[in-house]
Amino acid sequence: GESVGLHLPTLSVQEGDNSIINCAYSNSASDYFIWYKQESGKGPQFIIDIRSNMDKRQGQRVTVLLNKTVKHLSLQIAATQPGDSAVYFCAENPGTYKYIFGTGTRLKVLA
């Protein structure tokens, strides 16, 4: 939303298509990761999480993939809907309660 920024990378997808949002994390010691969704004028909302002992986790219409070798996370959204339009953040936890947040990707769903 307007609080997040005007120069975020933007992913535009057609309604009904699948979306893939990528994130590079910084700390090889991070052992827990979360994807957040932030709609305009709202706070970040938890979508899905994954621990470092897993490489894939599935939720309802969403899948998170973790590649520790290259420190990469991705969020896959199946059958993207207009309500999925938002900014998506990854967050890494290096073992404390102090999360490191990515800069975010804006997802635009085209009708």
Add this chain to the structure above:
Amino acid sequence: DAGVIQSPRHEVTEMGQEVTLRCKPISGHDYLFWYRQTMMRGLELLIYFNNNVPIDDSGMPEDRFSAKMPNASFSTLKIQPSEPRDSAVYFCASSSEGAYEQYFGPGTRLTVT
């Protein structure tokens, strides 16, 4: 549950004035976090509390910022004196012991002119 509650939702003030932001965490949560979000720097952790005690305030920008948590259901973030560069959206979040998931409030949009 009402979720994390923040007030005010919007604050416009003049440079030099004192600003107080308020937060009520989710009942039963032991951890409370204050974040700042800007276009340039994204989401930054300012300070967090555990059982009302400040654990890490290394993200607090300078002495003009202070945070308190007098009890388990209330926290404040104060800026005195405020400056235009403090303009941002300030979020409060809470989580329970042992749970890494943080629940965010709706934020306070602060504009300092």
